[in-house]
Amino acid sequence: MVRFILTKLLYLIPTFLGITIIAFGLVRILPGDPVLLMAGERGVSPERHAQLTAMLGYDKPLIMQYLNFLGRLFQGDLGNSLSTNKPVLNEFLTLFPATVELGLCAIFLAVIIGVPVGVLAAIKRGSWFDQISMTSALVGFSMPIFWWGLLLIIFFSGYLGWTPVSGRISYLYYFPNVTGFMLIDSLLSGQEGAFKSAVLHLILPAIVLSTIPLAVIARQTRSAMLEVMGEDYVRTARAKGMPGRRVIGVHALRNAMIPVITTIGLQIGVLMAGAILTETIFSWPGIGKWMVDAISSRDYPVVQSGLLLIAILVMVVNLLVDLTYGLINPRIRVK
Amino acid sequence: MSDISEMNAPVKLSDAAIRRRMIAEFWFYFRQNRGAVAGLVVFILLVLIAIFAPLLAPHSPTAQYRDLLLVPPIWQEGGHEGYLLGTDAVGRDILSRLIFGAQYSLFIGIVVVSVALIGGTIIGLIAGFFGGWIDNFIMRVMDIILAFPSLLLALVLVAVLGPGLTNAMIAIAIVYQPHFARLTRAAVMAEQKREYVTAARVSGAGNLRLMFRTILPNCLAPLIVQATLSFSSAVLDSAALGFLGMGARPPAPEWGTMLAEAREFISSAWWVVTFPGLAILISVLAINLMGDGLRDALDPKLKRS
Numbered sequence: 001m002v003r004f005i006l007t008k009l010l011y012l013i014p015t016f017l018g019i020t021i022i023a024f025g026l027v028r029i030l031p032g033d034p035v036l037l038m039a040g041e042r043g044v045s046p047e048r049h050a051q052l053t054a055m056l057g058y059d060k061p062l063i064m065q066y067l068n069f070l071g072r073l074f075q076g077d078l079g080n081s082l083s084t085n086k087p088v089l090n091e092f093l094t095l096f097p098a099t100v101e102l103g104l105c106a107i108f109l110a111v112i113i114g115v116p117v118g119v120l121a122a123i124k125r126g127s128w129f130d131q132i133s134m135t136s137a138l139v140g141f142s143m144p145i146f147w148w149g150l151l152l153i154i155f156f157s158g159y160l161g162w163t164p165v166s167g168r169i170s171y172l173y174y175f176p177n178v179t180g181f182m183l184i185d186s187l188l189s190g191q192e193g194a195f196k197s198a199v200l201h202l203i204l205p206a207i208v209l210s211t212i213p214l215a216v217i218a219r220q221t222r223s224a225m226l227e228v229m230g231e232d233y234v235r236t237a238r239a240k241g242m243p244g245r246r247v248i249g250v251h252a253l254r255n256a257m258i259p260v261i262t263t264i265g266l267q268i269g270v271l272m273a274g275a276i277l278t279e280t281i282f283s284w285p286g287i288g289k290w291m292v293d294a295i296s297s298r299d300y301p302v303v304q305s306g307l308l309l310i311a312i313l314v315m316v317v318n319l320l321v322d323l324t325y326g327l328i329n330p331r332i333r334v335k
Numbered sequence: 336m337s338d339i340s341e342m343n344a345p346v347k348l349s350d351a352a353i354r355r356r357m358i359a360e361f362w363f364y365f366r367q368n369r370g371a372v373a374g375l376v377v378f379i380l381l382v383l384i385a386i387f388a389p390l391l392a393p394h395s396p397t398a399q400y401r402d403l404l405l406v407p408p409i410w411q412e413g414g415h416e417g418y419l420l421g422t423d424a425v426g427r428d429i430l431s432r433l434i435f436g437a438q439y440s441l442f443i444g445i446v447v448v449s450v451a452l453i454g455g456t457i458i459g460l461i462a463g464f465f466g467g468w469i470d471n472f473i474m475r476v477m478d479i480i481l482a483f484p485s486l487l488l489a490l491v492l493v494a495v496l497g498p499g500l501t502n503a504m505i506a507i508a509i510v511y512q513p514h515f516a517r518l519t520r521a522a523v524m525a526e527q528k529r530e531y532v533t534a535a536r537v538s539g540a541g542n543l544r545l546m547f548r549t550i551l552p553n554c555l556a557p558l559i560v561q562a563t564l565s566f567s568s569a570v571l572d573s574a575a576l577g578f579l580g581m582g583a584r585p586p587a588p589e590w591g592t593m594l595a596e597a598r599e600f601i602s603s604a605w606w607v608v609t610f611p612g613l614a615i616l617i618s619v620l621a622i623n624l625m626g627d628g629l630r631d632a633l634d635p636k637l638k639r640s
Contacts, residue, residue, distance in 0.1 A: 018475065018476065022479060138370075139620060142571075142619040142623050144616060146575060147608070147616070150612070153601060154601050154602070154608065269483075273486035291487065292579060295491065296580065303491055307488075310487060311482045
């Protein structure tokens with residue numbers, strides 16, 4: 001197992017370097033003067049131009065700039081945001097819990113609904129439940145989630161008036177930031193109604209963000225179950241008179257879960273892409289909205305470092321998925 | 336005696352006849368999937384709508400009727416004859432814009448898939464065929480691209496290249512091509528060990544001929560399925576970029592861009608928000624249904640079960 005982990009980690013090094021090259025290079029392949037581009041249509045005075053060029057190190061050769069970038073990266077220095085002048089890493093860490101909270105709730109919804117639906121659809125293959133749930137899954141999979149979010153806002157916030165339209169909690173509540181997770185912090189604060197407000201703010205974005213992972217997980221669970229249920233050991237278990245429930249729960253489900261866990265892990269990239277849209281629609285103060293705002297305001301240090309941090313995050317999660325996979329399925333380790 | 340030898344002689348079919356049989360077999364399996372057939376019908380309708388948009392649309396997609404702002408659909412109170420799905424905030428007919436929007440979506444899908452397919456296939460062929468350090472290097476680069484969430488990378492690429500439809504298509508194609516490269520590589524590596532490849536090599540076929548004429552045609556099935564699925568993702572992602580203000584520029588009647596313009600009216604005029612999204616959903620769903628059917632019809636492993 002140790003050897004397996006070490007090999008995986010070793011493979012990560014070139015990927016990591018590649019990610020830094022892309023994040024660094026993307027902003028630098030711009031034709032023309034990056035400082036002028038950042039200034040956009042407002043323009044920039046010659047003094048400010050020289051100052052910015054020196055500050056951002058654009059007067060040095062490209063390879064030196066990259067090595068500098070890498071060196072600062074290892075010291076945790078990702079530059080300062082052009083619009084707020086605060087360190088990018090601090091901004092990222094402040095906003096990150098909001099995205100994690102949203103993402104965890106979304107994946108939680110997707111798993112607790114998607115897995116049972118997939119299992120049931122497989123057991124009752126061809127039934128109306130199977131057909132309806134798989135059709136819904138395909139609709140969910142095809143859903144433009146930015147539109148889906150707007151529809152939910154129209155209905156639940158506009159028509160029914162049940163949920164707020166934006167943010168993480170009502171401005172009526174104020175309490176110290178302990179964990180960064182609004183659901184936990186609001187409970188810890190002990191203020192009446194704070195938790196409810198946090199839940200109401202979270203519910204629609206979480207539903208929207210969970211839509212595609214839910215559809216993927218339901219489909220994947222169904223096909224994994226169908227495959228496993230055709231295996232000899234399931235037939236043997238049935239033949240020796242084991243009750244159907246136990247066959248499904250003990251023999252089939254456990255083995256079917258292996259590909260499903262991989263699928264769940266692979267949803268992290270989908271979640272990040274979804275967070276960009278979901279957070280924009282619901283004005284959710286997380287990483288996705290931060291990136292979109294940075295892109296529209298041409299805040300290149302934020303774009304560059306944000307892209308890098310998100311890619312590293314996805315890479316680490318994928319590694320964890322790989323390792324979990326190796327843990328559950330020893331065959332992978334040996335190879 | 337002569338009868339027996341005639342019966343044993345292999346039935347010679349011309350290339351065209353073989354192709355006809357393959358298509359017939361494919362259609363036999365595809366037809367059994369009702370969803371796929373429905374998807375195909377909707378997709379053909381979509382293509383026809385896009386081609387005949389100028390004839391079908393009751394109004395110009397950009398004409399602004401200044402005295403008919405935010406008119407609701409015809410069946411709702413206040414609806415106006417001739418504006419079936421109502422008008423938007425500057426008095427443009429929504430139905431006409433949706434009809435012309437079909438051109439954008441199909442065009443985007445075709446361009447993105449062609450670029451990603453051709454690029455990815457060539458890269459994958461090279462990696463799979465030559466192996467060794469070339470393969471290692473190429474696949475590392477592909478892994479790196481795949482480490483970024485696709486929409487985010489496309490978004491940043493567009494921001495760098497400059498917002499607009501062309502750049503959005505380039506960005507999405509770049510983000511998609513690793514999938515094609517991986518598939519092609521895997522298929523090439525599997526096919527390369529087969530005897531027919533060795534036979535072709537022994538009889539003197541050059542590398543290029545081996546790659547493109549001998550191996551590639553036998554790797555097409557997974558690529559076709561991936562192309563269909565990428566087509567629907569391209570429609571979705573380009574609409575998302577349009578929605579974020581990084582895709583087609585207004586006043587283009589691209590569905591995502593229409594949604595972005597409609598956002599501020601979500602509380603007052605539901606129809607400007609609802610219909611463009613519905614158009615996206617229906618198109619994407621139709622293509623995905625088709626993709627599922629294609630996969631089942633082309634995948635020999637699933638076919639028999």
